Amino acid sequence: MSGELSPIDKAKFVAAKRSVDYVEDGMRVGLGTGSTAAWMVRCLGELVRDDGLKIRGVPSSTRTAELARDVGIEVISIDEAKWLDLTIDGADEFDGNLNLIKGGGGALLQEKIVATASDQMIVIADIGKEVEHLGAFPLPVEVIPFGWQTTRALIEELLVSMDVLGRDASLRMNGRHPYVTDEGNYILDLHLGRIGDPHQMAMVLNQMPGVVENGLFMDICDIVIIGHGNGKVETRDINEGTVEEDRLDFVESDNLFSDLQD
Numbered sequence: 001m002s003g004e005l006s007p008i009d010k011a012k013f014v015a016a017k018r019s020v021d022y023v024e025d026g027m028r029v030g031l032g033t034g035s036t037a038a039w040m041v042r043c044l045g046e047l048v049r050d051d052g053l054k055i056r057g058v059p060s061s062t063r064t065a066e067l068a069r070d071v072g073i074e075v076i077s078i079d080e081a082k083w084l085d086l087t088i089d090g091a092d093e094f095d096g097n098l099n100l101i102k103g104g105g106g107a108l109l110q111e112k113i114v115a116t117a118s119d120q121m122i123v124i125a126d127i128g129k130e131v132e133h134l135g136a137f138p139l140p141v142e143v144i145p146f147g148w149q150t151t152r153a154l155i156e157e158l159l160v161s162m163d164v165l166g167r168d169a170s171l172r173m174n175g176r177h178p179y180v181t182d183e184g185n186y187i188l189d190l191h192l193g194r195i196g197d198p199h200q201m202a203m204v205l206n207q208m209p210g211v212v213e214n215g216l217f218m219d220i221c222d223i224v225i226i227g228h229g230n231g232k233v234e235t236r237d238i239n240e241g242t243v244e245e246d247r248l249d250f251v252e253s254d255n256l257f258s259d260l261q262d
């Protein structure tokens with residue numbers, strides 16, 4: 001990658017850079033998916049290569065697995081790991097209770113399995129992801145391809161009785177074809193505007209036949225590390241509120257920025 005990074009990319013980078021301070025020798029680490037998580041994987045790779053950090057990574061997508069291997073992180077499956085010490089991942093939205101919408105990158109199913117099987121989940125995000133109420137970002141719902149139109153109709157009917165502003169569910173596309181997840185499923189993006197009761201929404205969606213998982217991550221995240229374009233980093237802990245604010249120097253290292261994907 002050449003040239004100056006945008007303020008959003010700098011914000012993502014500094015959040016990612018700070019998050020790897022939580023990683024210790026011997027840990028089994030869940031590796032999220034998306035552009036912010038990709039920065040984190042690269043920062044971890046640097047620690048593995050240059051500082052001899054010994055970790056095993058459990059990727060939450062084939063994309064992340066490929067990147068982790070490329071940067072020198074030992075990759076194991078979640079079943080090999082059995083349980084994880086820490087998962088670090090991005091998010092599309094987070095609220096004041098550190099509840100999240102995830103799945104903008106289409107990896108919500110593996111991401112939720114990996115985060116749920118971890119002692120701790122840290123989310124890394126730029127400040128633009130903070131919201132008062134979840135729902136402005138379309139809520140991704142992973143559905144099986146069989147009968148997806150029927151599932152969509154049932155979801156839209158269900159939404160009539162829910163506290164939301166919008167009710168449209170669109171099939172995520174990849175060019176002219178439906179987007180297909182790592183598990184071979186489709187994604188419906190629910191344009192809700194505002195979700196009045198995200199706990200209830202997460203529960204009722206998952207009770208519907210055809211729905212595999214939804215992108216609401218309720219009571220899973222412990223810490224959000226928020227990056228700003230000027231290098232400021234805030235750390236919000238679910239138990240302690242904002243615990244730390246400082247600034248990271250932004251240094252474009254050739255190793256980290258040369259061939260970044262996403």
Ligand SMILES: O=C(CO)[C@H](O)[C@H](O)COP(=O)(O)O
Pocket residue numbers: 032033034035036037089090091092101102103104105106107108111
């Ligand atoms: O949930 C995700 C992928 O399924 C991502 O974490 C989320 O979409 C944020 O992505 P980015 O860091 O690129 O903004």
